[in-house]
Amino acid sequence: MKNESPTNRMQEIWQCQPVEGIKMSVEEIHKRATKFEKKIFWRNVREYVAGAIAIVFLAFSIARSHNVLDSSAFALLIAGMVYVMYQLHRRGAAKSMPASAAVGPSLEFYRSELKRQRELTSTVWSWYLGPFVPGLVLSALASAAHSFHPRHIAILTFWYGLIAAFFLFAWRLNARAARCLQRMIDDLGTAE
């Protein structure tokens, strides 16, 4: 072993490392594939049900409201929610990898994964955060119009300020992730 080259030795060490010997029969694969599909199905159902509950709640609020400004705010929030749900449905493929996507050369796959992630993060404002803004702004105005008492205005400012801060934080976090992903994509340009 003394004269063995270090890289050949590392190849030998690598290939002879102990493994657990995990084996899956074809029948087990079938079962797990079915289970996986079910998991995806129920995950989607959960998301749609959560969205539907929010929409029903907002619709109920419209029915109870006697103020046009309030009703309009709730309607805009519903519209925003529907748009976001549609986008989540459309972009659903981004959450799990289709079988066909995994068979291409690694470089191509890696680049497309990074681009997909960058697209999701760089456009988060337009498809996830932005659609709620008109409803929230109108809702803030409607709430302020109920009373001009300084304490009421202060409470509203606090809560809507908190929401705005959350939106800003989420947007900046995603923008930073998008820049990081873009750098990784640029680095791949030199790998061909």
Next chain:
Amino acid sequence: MSEAGAIPAVKSRQDELYHEAAGSFGPAIERLAHAYEADPDIRRDLVQEIHIALWRSFAAFDGRCSPRTWLYRVAHNVATSHVIKQRRSKGPGLIGLDELDNLPEASSRHEAADRTQDLARLMHFIQRLQPLDRQVILLYLEGMDAASIGEVTGLTARYVSTKVYRIKGVLARRFNAGGRNEE
């Protein structure tokens, strides 16, 4: 769900291809998963995920590349996807081969004589690499030549050759200071 419901009970060509590939490359899949995931429980899940993706992919196998190339592509792509997901949730910085070569040693030289220590260090070394560098080094360690690595990764043979040359240099410096001139 409808797709899953349509899975036939009898063994198809897809099943046979999977059975052969998993039989021949099962240990290689585990080694690959080890290089992508340090946590043993998550690693077992990753191995199973690779097996399922492999089985699903064989439905579209057209024979334009060897089953081995196909298997490594699928396995590396699933593992890369895993790294991207983990990276977004945990955020450990991955680095390139050159940066890794410049990092200080965690353990002393004489410890490197031990195979287990060497394997642990090698694993630690690989787990910090960016996906593409990691793929090249793993395929190299599996004994594949530059052309085969290029086929799996989609990188040019010239690029792979350069990368492999550098990998050999890094391994030589890291694991045996005297073995650098083996080229």
